[in-house]
Amino acid sequence: MKRLTREQLATRVARDIPEGAYVNLGIGMPTLVANYLPRDREIFLHSENGILGMGPAPAPGEEDPDLINAGKQPVTLLPGGSFFHHADSFAMMRGGHLDICVLGAFEVSASGDLANWHTGAADAIPAVGGAMDLAIGAKQVFVMMEHLTRTGESKIVERCRYPLTAVACVDRIYTDLAVIDVTPVGLRVREMVDGLSFAELQRVTRAALVPPPQDMCA
Amino acid sequence: MVNKTVASLQAAVADVPDGATIMIGGFGVAGQPSALIDALIAQGARNLTVINNNAGNGETGLAALLKAGRVRKMVCSFPRQADSFVFDALYRAGEVELEVVPQGNLAERIRAAGAGIGAFFTPTGHGTLLAEGKETRLIAGRPHVLEYPLAADFALIKARRGDRLGNLVYRKAARNFGPVMATAAACTVAQVDEVVDVGALDPEAVVTPGIFVHRVVVA
DSSP, rough: OOOOOHHHHHHHHTTTTTTTOOOEEEEGGGGGGGGSOOTTSHHHHHHHETEEEEOOOOTOOOTTTTSOTTOOBBOOEEEEEEEHHHHHHHHHHHTTSSSSSOOOEEETTOOOOOOSSOOOOTTOOOOOOOOOHHHHHHSEEEEOOSSHHHHHHHSSSSOOOSSBBBOOOOOOEOSSSSEEEETTTTTEEEETTTTTOOHHHHOOOOEEEEEEEEGOOO | OOOOOOOOOOHHTTTTOOOOOEEOOBBTTTTTTTTHHHHHHTOOOSEEEEEEESOBBBBBBHHHHHTTTTTTEEESOOOOTTTTTTHHHHHHTTTEEEEEEHHHHHHHHHHHHHHHHOOEETTTTTTSSSGOOEEEETTTEEEEEEEEOOOEEEEEEEEEEETTTTEOOGGGGOTTTTHHHHSEEEEEEEEEEEEEOOOOOTTTOSSGGGOOOOEEEOO
């Protein structure tokens, strides 16, 4: 079994973003997706700090401190892009205008609850930013994360232990092991990495999974 | 390639169903998308709920839509004007329903729909006929009324220039309700004087970003 690298995972997420989509990529791993968007598709990246039509990182030396993304990294603006103030930017998010947001996560529950802002640890400093607005506002919420923590624990759980970002908001989970839809009948596995069986995936996942269609009769 | 421009006014409003709720931009005739309204009259949708600041002027534009008998209900702040005789006659004959909304509440209710706000408290209208039966709350010692969002199936608006991505800029005080209505409809259709190349509009000066616009048509 071969786990996807971060770049392969970003490529896999990017493949599901259609022509014409308005998309917000969360900070951290989701930002990588921007580098792998299919070149033949016109996709509009939104950044919470007031940018629509965000482009790739500038060439070295071309950075502009007034043109940065949500992660405070320098970016560019594509032709046809626009700038707007913060409340308008969050109106796009909260008003249901974004087609897709891609977020990282500490945990996702079987019913699509998302925990990605606060570990709840006594010495942790909570920082929410725009995560709650995106989670409730985007038409589709994709989570992109490693399947297991560094200590080998499942990040997909029956119930989140970490403080929630939003309830029942996640539509699809992309991990380095599988692509899983959150559906009314449960966590339905769509794809698994080569060499991984459904039984193995279930063994490392601390929530009940529904097998992919081709495995239904097995 | 994304291309929100449509070839004809007819195509721009072809799918408006009977019973639709339609926001129509404009403050009086400034910013009124007259060509789209004419296309809507020709298209024939009936039993419409129309949200506009006024209720038509003279016999063209919104007044013509009313005169054609297509409007079941007007939601507006100021129907009565010197030249609103079409609406006045329909209203007195009981042929059109009217919901009068204080103008700031009208704009803010539309904004709330576009921004995902479930409702908001405002002092405007408290203790008046226009707040009867509405929830109230004392906030910082001042009574407020709870107002709910106003959303629409379609927004028909007028802008000066647009591009194929739906970015818009307006002209003078014809901007009025256009930008906020664009955010609050499932399908926003913009009538523009001119379609320009992508990149021709200054990103600092785009008033309505393309995310809010679904169709652009030259008229």
